[in-house]
Amino acid sequence: VYNKCCNTLRDCIKNVPGFCSFVLDKDCSVEEFLEYFRLSEMPHSLYHCTAKFLGGPKSGTVRRLEYHQSTEVQEACGKSFKITMTGMIVTSAVVAARIKLSSEELLMIYDKPEENTDGRLKDKLCYPKGSTAHLTIATAEGVLPKHSNTEILAIADMERNNADGKVSHRLKSGVVNLWDKYYCSVNFETPVEINTLFSGF
Numbered sequence: 001v002y003n004k005c006c007n008t009l010r011d012c013i014k015n016v017p018g019f020c021s022f023v024l025d026k027d028c029s030v031e032e033f034l035e036y037f038r039l040s041e042m043p044h045s046l047y048h049c050t051a052k053f054l055g056g057p058k059s060g061t062v063r064r065l066e067y068h069q070s071t072e073v074q075e076a077c078g079k080s081f082k083i084t085m086t087g088m089i090v091t092s093a094v095v096a097a098r099i100k101l102s103s104e105e106l107l108m109i110y111d112k113p114e115e116n117t118d119g120r121l122k123d124k125l126c127y128p129k130g131s132t133a134h135l136t137i138a139t140a141e142g143v144l145p146k147h148s149n150t151e152i153l154a155i156a157d158m159e160r161n162n163a164d165g166k167v168s169h170r171l172k173s174g175v176v177n178l179w180d181k182y183y184c185s186v187n188f189e190t191p192v193e194i195n196t197l198f199s200g201f
Contacts, residue, residue: 001085002042004192005097005137008088009033011173012186022178023090037095037138047135048201049083049099052111053146063111072108076198081106085135085192087174089148089155092182093140096148099133100191106130109198114149131156155185 012019013030020028024036034040054068055061067073084100101107107129115127132152136145158166158179167178174189 001047001097001135001137001192001194002039004085004188005088005095006034006039008173008186008188009039009090009095011171012090012176012184015171016169016176016178019176019178019184023182023184024092025182037140039095039138043138047097047137049133049135049196050112051109051198067111072105076105076109077200079198081196081198083133083194083196085188085194087185087187087191088137089134089152090184090186091151091155093143094145094148094151095137095139096152097135097137098152098185099130099135101130101133112149114153127153127156151183155179155183158183159185 010030013033020026020033024033028036031040052067053061054064082102083106084102085097086100087098089096089098101110110130110133112132115129115131132149134148134152136148139145139147157163163179165180169176169178172189173186175187177185177187179185
């Protein structure tokens, strides 16, 4: 995962004119770009794709216990699933891999309120289940990993509305789309299948 994402970033920086200026608002080298996201070395922590954030007993998370005690979740714990990395998003705040949940079982245990009409999103938009599935690869200094959800939904809005001003480039790694300032998405030429383990964290 790390190598695929870093190689894709290198491809974008070297072959998409003005890529660094578009994303970070400044010219920089490959090394400086990777250092901005602290990607110069492989991180020690494991990547994870959050199925649902439960929080503690007093977190107020909607359907917290109902989710935790559901038959689907209980039976899925400890099982291995294949997920597919279909692309990336790169913004001034995060680098994240986009994930496709390719089985009905995975979609049943995936429960993210930010995809639903819960009043927290502008215009109370509703997104197809699994739209925010991702692996946070890196964040800018001071940015929390959960910010990836917001950035992915912002790009999903632009994709759905076919936002004006999009500029696309076809590279060896895939198709790079430059959306609004600071927002970029990459659709991989060859998706990557990943083995995962479903567990509590």
